Amino acid sequence: MIEVRDLVKRYGDHLAVDHLSFRVEKGQIYGFLGPNGAGKTTTMNIMTGYIGPTEGEVIINGHNILDEPEEAKRSIGYLPELPPLYTDMTPREYLNFAAELKSLDPGELEESVQKVMKLTKIDDVQDRLIKNLSKGYRQRVGLAQAILGMPEILILDEPTVGLDPKQILEIRELIRSLSKEHTIILSSHILSEVSEVCDRVLIIHHGRLIATGSPGELERQLKGTTIELTVKSDDIAAVQKLFESVEGAGRVTCTPAGAENEISVAVDPKDNLDLREALFRACAKADCPLLMMRPSGVSLESIFLELTSDRAAPGEPGENSTEAEVEDDGTKDGDDE
Numbered sequence: 001m002i003e004v005r006d007l008v009k010r011y012g013d014h015l016a017v018d019h020l021s022f023r024v025e026k027g028q029i030y031g032f033l034g035p036n037g038a039g040k041t042t043t044m045n046i047m048t049g050y051i052g053p054t055e056g057e058v059i060i061n062g063h064n065i066l067d068e069p070e071e072a073k074r075s076i077g078y079l080p081e082l083p084p085l086y087t088d089m090t091p092r093e094y095l096n097f098a099a100e101l102k103s104l105d106p107g108e109l110e111e112s113v114q115k116v117m118k119l120t121k122i123d124d125v126q127d128r129l130i131k132n133l134s135k136g137y138r139q140r141v142g143l144a145q146a147i148l149g150m151p152e153i154l155i156l157d158e159p160t161v162g163l164d165p166k167q168i169l170e171i172r173e174l175i176r177s178l179s180k181e182h183t184i185i186l187s188s189h190i191l192s193e194v195s196e197v198c199d200r201v202l203i204i205h206h207g208r209l210i211a212t213g214s215p216g217e218l219e220r221q222l223k224g225t226t227i228e229l230t231v232k233s234d235d236i237a238a239v240q241k242l243f244e245s246v247e248g249a250g251r252v253t254c255t256p257a258g259a260e261n262e263i264s265v266a267v268d269p270k271d272n273l274d275l276r277e278a279l280f281r282a283c284a285k286a287d288c289p290l291l292m293m294r295p296s297g298v299s300l301e302s303i304f305l306e307l308t309s310d311r312a313a314p315g316e317p318g319e320n321s322t323e324a325e326v327e328d329d330g331t332k333d334g335d336d337e
C-alpha cells in the first residue's frame with residue numbers, strides 16, 4: 001500500500017533521513033517512534049509530498065508521490081504537527097474550504113463536511129471561531145480536515161502533542177475508531193502512546209530504522225529478562241551464594257529490602273534462560289522462604305532505550321533518558337526548505 005524505498009534527506013550537511021525503507025500494509029495502525037530530531041516529521045513530509053527527498057522514493061498505492069502527486073495524494077489525509085488552521089474561520093467554514101481544495105464533489109461537499117464533523121465530535125462547535133476553541137478541539141478540526149474525502153491512509157504527526165490528559169485519551173480513542181476504515185501512520189515520542197495505540201512500531205533513530213514489529217514482538221526481542229525476588233533471611237552473603245549457585249544464573253544482586261529480615265534479589269539469566277523454576281527449587285532446598293518472585297517489567301521503553309543508547313552519537317543529549325518521554329535533542333537548524 002505504501003512503500004518507502006531507500007529514502008535519504010539532507011539539509012545541507014545534515015543527514016536527517018538515512019536510507020530509510022519500510023512497507024505499510026492496509027488496515028493497521030503504525031507508530032513512528034523516535035526521540036526529537038530522529039527524522040519522523042521529515043519522513044512524513046516526504047511521504048505526503050510536502051517536501052522532496054534527496055534520494056529514494058515513496059510509492060502510494062502504486063503511484064510515485066513525485067511523478068504522480070495527484071493520484072498518490074488522493075489516498076492520503078495528513079495532519080501536520082502544526083495544522084494550518086485559519087483561526088478566523090469557524091470549523092464548518094474551514095472544512096468547506098478544505099473540501100474545495102481537495103476537489104470533493106460539490107454536490108456531496110456539505111454532507112462530507114457534516115460527516116467528518118460528526119466523526120470527530122466537533123459538530124456542536126461548528127459555528128464558533130477556531131481561535132476560540134481549546135487546543136483539543138482545534139486538533140479535532142485538524143483531524144477532521146485530514147479525514148475529509150475519506151482517504152484510505154491517514155498520516156498524523158504527533159496527534160496528541162500539547163493536549164491535556166483527558167484530551168489525549170479522547171484523541172487516542174478517536175484514532176482507534178478511525179482505524180476501522182483507515183490505515184493510520186502516526187508519529188510520537190511518547191512510548192506508552194505507541195504501545196497502547198499501534199499494531200506495529202517503527203523505531204527511528206538518527207534517520208535510520210533500527211527496529212520494527214508489533215509492541216509484543218519487540219518486547220520478546222529483549223533478551224534474558226531479569227528475575228526480581230524477595231526472600232526471608234538476615235544473611236545477605238548466604239543468599240548471594242545461594243542464587244549464584246543456581247545453574248544458568250548470571251549476575252546476582254542482593255540488597256536489604258525495606259522490611260526486617262527481607263532481602264531483595266535480582267538475578268540476570270545466562271543465555272536467555274527462564275530461571276523461575278530453578279530459583280523456586282533452590283529456595284525450597286535451602287529452606288529459604290520465597291516471599292515474592294516476578295520478571296522485571298519489560299516495556300517498549302526499555303527496548304527503546306536499549307536500542308537508541310547503543311547507537312547514540314557520542315555526547316548527544318537525551319540518549320539515555322529514563323523518562324517516558326524522550327528528551328529533546330535541540331531545535332531545528334532551519335537552514336533550508
Ligand SMILES: Nc1ncnc2c1ncn2[C@@H]1O[C@H](COP(=O)(O)OP(=O)(O)OP(=O)(O)O)[C@@H](O)[C@H]1O
Nearest residue numbers: 011016036037038039040041042332333334335337
Ligand atoms: N527545514 C530544516 N532545515 C534544516 N534542518 C532541519 C529542517 N527540518 C528538520 N531538520 C533537522 O532534521 C532532523 C530531523 O528533524 P525532524 O523534524 O524530521 O525530526 P522529528 O523526529 O520529527 O523530531 P520532533 O519529534 O522534534 O518533531 C533534526 O536534526 C532537525 O533539526
